[in-house]
Amino acid sequence: MNEIRFLDGARTRAALDPRRVLxxxxxxxxxxxRDEVSAPPRIAARTPNGLLGAMPGHVPGIGLAAKLVSVFADPERPGRSSHRGLVVLFDPEDGRPLALMDAEPLTxxxxxxxATLGARALARAGGGPVAVVGTGAQARAQLALLAALAPGTPVRVAGRDAGRAASAAALHPAGRPAPGIEEAVRGAGTVFCCTGAARPVIDRAWLAPGTHVSSVGGSDGPEVDAATVRDAALFAEWAGAAATAPPSGAHELQDLPAGRSVTLLGAVLAGEVxxxxxxxxxxxxxxxxxxxLDVAAAQAAHAVAVARDWGTRVAL
Incomplete structure (x- = not known):
């Protein structure tokens, strides 16, 4: 009889130790x-109101997992979306399912x-304060991670709702709400764009020389303006970010002009480029x-859950 460890949302979140996940x-x-991962491009089934995406992957030396995630418009919050789903971790040696966990905090x-690793590898040292654009779940996760890793770094937070910007900024010891997105971005050394926008939320004219931008949003359209893409050195997690169409590829990186290249962040982190x-x-x-990345986070959470004997064991 095979048992699977079930981690509910609270236990999944508690098991995701920030430094271990990083x-x-x-x-x-x-x-x-290094092209050592087996992971087909993300596929999605679409409905009139959202999509259901599937993301299986095997990372040698880390693990084997698959994620099912739905991305649907939130009728109670126009312009925002919800991300809900499950991640299943498998034994890479014999294929046994090991754990089932909440995809939302893991994602x-x-x-x-x-995004943080991108900033660490690419931002200028001492380049100025950090700006976080967005006030939803992903922006809050970014602020929480920055608070755990760099609690003394000044952070400006901006979004469409001033009240939500203030509550999000409170997640970081040095966080402060900005009057608007332009005010947050101007003079920042690093800008994290963490929105569900379908249109650009920043403008090239706001970015000082030497600024780094980490953009993680834009499932339904470009989050970063074309002029910023035109002028920036481009980096991504995988080559398919530019070579495949959304939802697996990035809206901003489609149809790049001849001669434009996208460097893989992992190669920079490894010191190879x-x-x-x-x-x-x-x-x-x-x-x-x-x-x-889902495989990596799931394995990190599973290691913590096993060490602390967290979760409910369910017989399959």
Missing amino acids: EAVERALIRVS EIRTAAS PGRRREDELTLFKSTGHAA
Whole structure:
């Protein structure tokens, strides 16, 4: 009889130790850049109101997992969407299902981890305060991770709702709400775009020389404006971010002009290729999500759950 460990939302969130997840995601990104990961492009079944995506993946030395996630418009919050789903972790040796966990907190932290690793690798040292654009679940996950890793770094938070911006900013010890997105972005050394926008939320004219942008939103359209994409050195988790159409690829990286290249972040993290080339260079890490990151976060959470004997064991 096989047993699977079930972690509800609270236990999944508690098992996702930020530093453990960050280290696992970094290893996964390096594996992706070396083409050592088995993960087909994300597929999705669409309905009039949303989509159901499937993301299986195997990362050597880390694990085997699959995620089912729905992305649907939230009728109670126009312009916002919900992300709900499940992640199943399997034994890579014999295929036994090991754990079932909530995809929502897992997706939030692995996405924040990739954006943070992008900023660590590409932003200028001492480049100025951080701006977080967005006030929803992903922005809050980004702020929580920044609070755990760099609680003294000044952070400006902006979104469409001033009250939500203030409550999100409170998640970081040095967080402050900004009057608007432009005010948050101008003068920032690093900008995290964490929205569900279908149109650009930043403008190239707001970005100072040498700014780094980590963009993780834009499932339904470009989150970053075309001028920023045009002027920036481009980085992504995987080559398919530019080579495949949405939802697996990034809206911003479609139909790049001849000669434009996208560097894989994992290759920069591994020290195999350079990241930032000049102090005044604009850099953009565009995240689309990747199954390898779900595998990494799921394995990290499972290790904590096993060590602490968390979760309900269910016989299959």
